[in-house]
Amino acid sequence: MNHLLKLSDLTSEEIISLLNLADQLKYEKKNGIEHPLLKGKTLGMIFEKSSTRTRVSFEVGMYQLGGNALFLSSNDLQIGRGEPVCDTARVLSRYLDGIMIRTFDQEEVEALAEYGSIPIINGLTDYAHPCQVLADLLTIREYKGKLQGLKLCFIGDGNNMANSLIVGCIKCGMSVAIACPDNYKPDAEIMAWAAENGDFTCTSNIEEAVKGSDVVYTDVWASMGQEQEAEERKKVFADFQVNEKFMALANEGAMVLHCLPAHRGEEITDETFEKHASEIFDEAENRLHAQKAVLVELMKD
Ligand code: CP
Ligand code: NVA
Numbered sequence: 001m002n003h004l005l006k007l008s009d010l011t012s013e014e015i016i017s018l019l020n021l022a023d024q025l026k027y028e029k030k031n032g033i034e035h036p037l038l039k040g041k042t043l044g045m046i047f048e049k050s051s052t053r054t055r056v057s058f059e060v061g062m063y064q065l066g067g068n069a070l071f072l073s074s075n076d077l078q079i080g081r082g083e084p085v086c087d088t089a090r091v092l093s094r095y096l097d098g099i100m101i102r103t104f105d106q107e108e109v110e111a112l113a114e115y116g117s118i119p120i121i122n123g124l125t126d127y128a129h130p131c132q133v134l135a136d137l138l139t140i141r142e143y144k145g146k147l148q149g150l151k152l153c154f155i156g157d158g159n160n161m162a163n164s165l166i167v168g169c170i171k172c173g174m175s176v177a178i179a180c181p182d183n184y185k186p187d188a189e190i191m192a193w194a195a196e197n198g199d200f201t202c203t204s205n206i207e208e209a210v211k212g213s214d215v216v217y218t219d220v221w222a223s224m225g226q227e228q229e230a231e232e233r234k235k236v237f238a239d240f241q242v243n244e245k246f247m248a249l250a251n252e253g254a255m256v257l258h259c260l261p262a263h264r265g266e267e268i269t270d271e272t273f274e275k276h277a278s279e280i281f282d283e284a285e286n287r288l289h290a291q292k293a294v295l296v297e298l299m300k301d
Helices: 012-030 053-064 085-092 106-115 130-144 160-171 188-197 206-210 227-236 270-275 277-299
Strands: 042-047 068-073 098-102 120-122 151-155 175-179 200-203 215-218 255-258
Touching: 012 130, 012 160, 012 277, 042 053, 053 068, 053 098, 053 277, 085 106, 098 106, 098 277, 106 120, 120 130, 120 277, 130 160, 130 215, 130 255, 130 277, 151 160, 151 206, 160 175, 160 188, 175 206, 188 200, 200 206, 255 270, 255 277, 270 277
Parallel strands: 042 068, 042 098, 098 120, 151 175, 151 215, 175 200, 215 255
Antiparallel strands: none
């Protein structure tokens, strides 16, 4: 593994091995065992969109591993004034040991990896959010003791989260049902791959999708960059809400996960969110542990 650009680049074994390493690092941290595996290393973190969890968990993760992290806002970098990604990649490769980037186009992340000579980590694009899904899988495995054979239902927009959940869950032997409005389906190629490689459905019938689920997942109706569509989306997605009515159709003890930030009263009710708050905030914590595993795997000598 040289980069983390999207989960479809990883084998099932590579994903499971990252989760195992994350478990180990989490155990060590909780038990006061230091692990300065990236001593002297520096991660550059380029942000072209806002972030709470990704920024803080990567920065803290690097410190806990004995290294440093640099926050690089695209407003301040020359990349924000038109310096090509291919040049930025080659320059930053001379200073840094790895780059985490949050941006719009997946192509930009792929170009950094192509032109740079250091590991590149996708911290969210319009297409994918692989770091979040590694944390999600870690959380599901902690609560359920396994991944294989479980069913995840995603209710909402067929966005970056839906795309990455489909790939990550199918690769780990889970079945996936997406409930979304007809014109808001996940990426067509990802859906075709999932249908060929696992148990996958995509429907606008929420009841059908949520039935028998072990994990119910949702995300905002309007992602970063879609702010101008927010009002229109509120109408289109009005029924695509995680609430107690739909949770009654899921399996007994089903989990609810949300990558956060959440809009209570839109994609999830306050009641359902608070009932599952311990799962959702364990999930947020696991961003730290899962990403430390990614950093170690990619940046350790
Ligand atoms: N879930 C997630 O990526 O959160 P941030 O946007 O706060 O980084
Ligand atoms: N789909 C959301 C995820 C935020 C973590 C977005 O892209 O804004």
